[in-house]
Amino acid sequence: MTPNPSESSLEEFHLQVKRPVVSEKPEKIVIVYQNVLIYTAYHIFAIYGLYLTFTSVKWPTIVLGVILWTLSILGTTMGSHRLWSHRAYKATLPLQIFLMICTSIACQLTSYNWVRDHRMHHKYSDTNADPHNAKRGFFFSHFGWLLIKKHSEMKRLGETIYMDDVHSNPVLMFQKKYAIPLMGSLCFVVPVLIPMYFWNETFVNAWNFNILRFILGVHSICSINSFAHLFGSRPYDESIMPVENMGVSLVTLGEGFHNYHHSFPWDYKAGELGNHWLNFSTASIDFFAKIGWAYDLKTASGAVVEARIKRTGDGSYKQKNRIDCGNFKEKNIGL
Structure with missing residues (x-):
């Protein structure tokens, strides 16, 4: 059983536990072609959505996209990052539910997966056990890590990450259990149906602009791993x-x-x-x-x-x- 860290600082707890030695031996890159195809399609839709933004997308659709982008980023920064990964503050149940909905709009993994990967990133920062190790170059740390299989050191040391608090959080476990319907509907279905129903936006405009909103959110968060x-x-x-x-x-x-x-x-x-x-x-x-x-x-x-x-x-x-x-x-x- 993993010992329970103090309420004051999860990072202080990590310092008290001896960090295993991380192998810096390079490994053969194994491309996950399914991910490459999916993200390639997303980017094609997004590029077309950018074109449509300047030609035919209605203003209410653009405003909705900005609101959804903002909510998705706040869900990641306030929720997955500062609240659940670092426990830098505490939140009541209504706020946790709101932030879980925002992270579902973002659709950047479930908060459960996000917390696990981010704690790996801090505990083993810029090593082979870091999901987006910046020492492997700009493209890898920004986006390439999403397109290839994880380094074996990540798999080996993944069990050293404290996750008991996440397992005991009903909001996060609900999202994990119902990830596909939650994230699928809130990220890809509802944002398309709203402009089509309320102000007669075309499906082509609504779909491609929403994918543009989604991809911009992904690149925004990924910029922390690369540029920062x-x-x-x-x-x-x-x-x-x-x-x-x-x-x-x-x-x-x-x-x-x-x-x-x-x-x-x-x-x-x-x-x-x-x-x-x-x-x-x-x-x-x-x-x-x-x-x-x-x-x-x-x-x-x-x-x-x-x-x-x-x-x-x-x-x-x-x-x-x-x-x-x-x-x-x-x-x-x-x-």
Whole structure:
């Protein structure tokens, strides 16, 4: 039985458990041709959807697409990432159900699979046990990892990942059990039927534009694995690959502060700056905290952040710019 980590920090628990040695031996790439065909088809539909966007798609369809893209990204950042992977805050049942619906709209694996892979990514970051190991190049870390079989080190070390909290979460297990009807309907059926029924959008327009929305969501999140591990500064820890990339924050609603996030993964803000226009995910958590749906928000104290900058930063940190993120209770953690 896997020991139960403390409520304060899942990452602190991982540090207490000796990490197995990861083999860096390269393996033969085995292409999953089914995935290649499926994603190729998605991209063809998306490209045609982009053309239709400028020629015949109605404005209400575009507005709906923007709303669904935003919900899908928030489901991933607020739910699969900060809430369920890192337990950086707690959420009431209504908020958890809402976020589960949002992750179903995104259709980027179930949250169960997302949490497992992301915990692998943090525990074995940029090694062969990392699902999207950035050391294997930009294309692999961005999208290629979805098209080939997993490295044997991922399979071997997968059992070392703590998942008891996920197994005991009825919302996540419900999504896992009914993944196909939930994600199939919320990502691919309902977004097509709504514009067709309510404002007489054509099927061709509704389908292809929705696939464009879906693919843009996939690439937005994938940019964290690629751009935010390869192009940017390391003001908090120069010894790790993750970087600060403001462009990634724009397309992910706040996930581009990646050097900070890997330095302080328990921080619900996933960035030092907190609630501001580049971190809409944090602003959304703050909103739900104010109405009582999110609570026990964890954050790294200013003193701890400053000490880390001085100890391991690359010298690019220019100015202390910490923003008060609300009047609700936060848990300052100093590790």
